[in-house]
Amino acid sequence: MYSQSPSSNxxxxxxxxxxxxxxxxxxxxSREYTTATTEASCPMTRRMFTDLTNDxxxxxxxxxNLMQQNNMYSVSSKALRQDVDKQIQSAQQAQQKxxxxxxxxxxxxxxxxxxxxxxxxxxxxxxxxxx
Amino acid sequence: MQNHTMQALSPKELNYIADSITNEExxxxxxxxxxxxxHNPQIQQALNHYVxxxxxxxxxxxxxxxxxxxxxxxxxxx
Numbered sequence: 001m002y003s004q005s006p007s008s009n010x011x012x013x014x015x016x017x018x019x020x021x022x023x024x025x026x027x028x029x030s031r032e033y034t035t036a037t038t039e040a041s042c043p044m045t046r047r048m049f050t051d052l053t054n055d056x057x058x059x060x061x062x063x064x065n066l067m068q069q070n071n072m073y074s075v076s077s078k079a080l081r082q083d084v085d086k087q088i089q090s091a092q093q094a095q096q097k098x099x100x101x102x103x104x105x106x107x108x109x110x111x112x113x114x115x116x117x118x119x120x121x122x123x124x125x126x127x128x129x130x131x
Numbered sequence: 132m133q134n135h136t137m138q139a140l141s142p143k144e145l146n147y148i149a150d151s152i153t154n155e156e157x158x159x160x161x162x163x164x165x166x167x168x169x170h171n172p173q174i175q176q177a178l179n180h181y182v183x184x185x186x187x188x189x190x191x192x193x194x195x196x197x198x199x200x201x202x203x204x205x206x207x208x209x
Contacts, residue, residue, distance in 0.1 A: 018165040019174070022181075025161065029154045036147035042138040045148075048195055052151070052188055059184055066177055 016072045023067065026060035139202040148192055155189040 013021075033053040040046035067073040140148070159182055166178035 015165065015169050015171075015174075018161065018168075022158065022161050022165065025154070025158055029151075029158065032147070032150065032154065036144075036151065039147070040144055041141055042144060042199075044137045044198075045140065045144050045195065048191060049147070052191065055184065055188070059181060062177065063181070066174065070171065070174065 019063070019067055019072060023060065023063050023073075026056060026063060030056040030060055137198065137202065139204065140199045145196075148196060152189060152192050155185050155192065158185045159189065 030053060033049055033056055037046055037049040037053055040049055064073065068075070162178045162181040162185065166175050166182065169175045169178065
C-alpha cells in the first residue's frame with residue numbers, strides 16, 4: 001500500500017493496519033491459551049489459562065465490534081442458500097447415522113447382559129450426605 | 132502432594148507461560164503505540180483499556196511463575 005492518503009504521511013503504519021495486526025494477535029493468543037489450557041496438568045495453571053482464554057476472547061470480540069462499527073473491517077461475502085441447504089441435508093444424514101450407531105451399540109450391549117431380577121443396588125459411596 | 136491445587140510446573144507448562152508473556156508484551160506495545168497515533172477518541176479509550184487488561188494478564192503470568200518457583204526441583208528426578 002504505497003498510495004496512501006496524505007494524512008498517513010510520516011506515520012509508521014496506518015491506524016487501520018495496526019488495529020488489524022492487534023486483532024490478528026488476539027486471535028492467535030486466544031488460540032495459544034486454549035492449547036495451553038488443554039495441556040496444563042497443574043489445576044491452578046489450568047484455571048489460569050482458562051481465565052486468560054476467556055478474557056482474550058472477550059477482548060478480541062470487543063475489538064472486532066469496534067472496528068466493524070468504524071467501518072474498518074469489511075464483512076466477508078455471504079454463503080449461498082444452495083450451499084447452506086446442501087450442508088443441512090448432509091448434517092441431518094449424519095445425525096441419523098449417529099442415532100443408528102448408538103442404537104446398534106446399545107442393543108449389542110444389552111444382548112450380553114441379562115435383565116436384573118433384583119432391584120438396582122444403590123452404591124453407598126454416592127451418598128449425597130457425604131458429597 | 133500437600134497442596135492439591137498447586138503442583139510443580141511441567142517443562143511444557145513453563146514454555147506456554149513464557150510464550151504467553153511474549154504475546155502479552157507484544158500486545159501491550161502494539162495497543163500503546165496505536166493509542167498514541169489515533170485521532171478517534173472511542174478507539175483511543177478502548178486501546179488504553181486493552182493496555183491495562185494485557186498488563187493484568189502479564190502480572191498473572193509472572194505471579195504464576197513466582198508461585199511455582201519453590202516447587203521446582205533443583206535436579207531432574209524420575
